[in-house]
Amino acid sequence: MIDLDGTLVDTLGDFVAVLNQVLSDLSLPAVRREFVEHTIGQGSEHLIRSVLAEVGAPPAQYDPAWTLYQHHYERLNGLHAAVFPGVMEGLVALRALGLPMACLTNKPAAFARELLKRKGLDRFFDRVFGGDDFERKKPDPLPLLKTCEALGSASSTTWMVGDSSNDARAAHAAGCPVALVRYGYNHGQPIDEVPAQRHIDRLDQLIG
Numbered sequence: 001m002i003d004l005d006g007t008l009v010d011t012l013g014d015f016v017a018v019l020n021q022v023l024s025d026l027s028l029p030a031v032r033r034e035f036v037e038h039t040i041g042q043g044s045e046h047l048i049r050s051v052l053a054e055v056g057a058p059p060a061q062y063d064p065a066w067t068l069y070q071h072h073y074e075r076l077n078g079l080h081a082a083v084f085p086g087v088m089e090g091l092v093a094l095r096a097l098g099l100p101m102a103c104l105t106n107k108p109a110a111f112a113r114e115l116l117k118r119k120g121l122d123r124f125f126d127r128v129f130g131g132d133d134f135e136r137k138k139p140d141p142l143p144l145l146k147t148c149e150a151l152g153s154a155s156s157t158t159w160m161v162g163d164s165s166n167d168a169r170a171a172h173a174a175g176c177p178v179a180l181v182r183y184g185y186n187h188g189q190p191i192d193e194v195p196a197q198r199h200i201d202r203l204d205q206l207i208g
Contacts, residue, residue: 001147001176002125003162004105004112005040006184008087008203009119012037013080014073019051021076022068028055038188041164042138043106043131044069070108077111078118084183086202091124093207100151106131106138106166127151139166141174148174159197161206168194179206 005011012033020030031051039050048065052058057065094101102125105112109130116122127150131137134146148155160171163184171178172195179198180191192199200206 001102001104001144001151001158001160002203003160003164003167003184004103004107004115006163006186007084007161007167007181008091008103008121009078009081009083009115011078011081011115012040012185014076014078015040015047017080018069018072018076019047021072022048022065023051023055025068026057026061026065028052028057028061031055034188037185040185041106041166041187044073044108073111074114078115081115081119083119083121084181084203086204087121090203090206091121093204095124097207100126100153102127102129102147102151104129104138104143104147104160109133138162139169139173141170144170144174144176148176161203163191165189165191165194168196171196 015036016033023030031054035054039047048069049062052061052065107130109132112130113128129147134143136142144160148158155175158176160167160176160178163181164186168178177197179200180194180196182191182199182201
């Protein structure tokens with residue numbers, strides 16, 4: 001199981017572009033890139049609510065903001081994003097092992113599948129699950145347990161590869177081993193401080 005944002009693809013630019021377009025449409029001030037980087041990872045709903053609070057907008061703005069967010073993300077998905085170094089090589093090596101693989105993200109499933117397609121990564125995954133595919137999102141263990149079921153693999157032998165404490169907390173609760181990449185988005189905190197079986201600089205370091 002591999003996370004998407006901050007693990008496979010650097011999507012921070014997408015988030016910043018989409019959110020600031022939403023804020024502009026609502027006649028609200030722009031949000032800082034650093035704030036977005038420290039806030040992403042817990043699902044789009046949490047991100048939008050946090051951004052609205054950051055710019056001083058009332059909670060009642062959430063519904064129009066969510067509608068605008070969906071519209072702009074569909075349009076801009078992947079335009080300001082890039083696959084991280086080592087990801088393509090890592091996925092090729094993992095696929096060669098012949099094990100079932102899933103992309104498991106808190107990003108809405110439709111956006112996740114389209115981003116993987118646009119970046120040429122969709123061919124590596126047997127299943128893709130987004131934040132709206134289950135009742136709860138990471139760091140809850142439910143998405144990991146359900147993904148293990150879908151892959152037909154035991155949680156104790158199914159790795160979760162991610163970039164944040166959300167991935168690690170979900171993996172620990174689900175009984176999955178976890179590997180964390182050092183280049184992603186961990187709410188501004190050093191990822192090496194988060195307990196994991198592996199900490200890696202590139203995805204292609206996972207094997208070996």
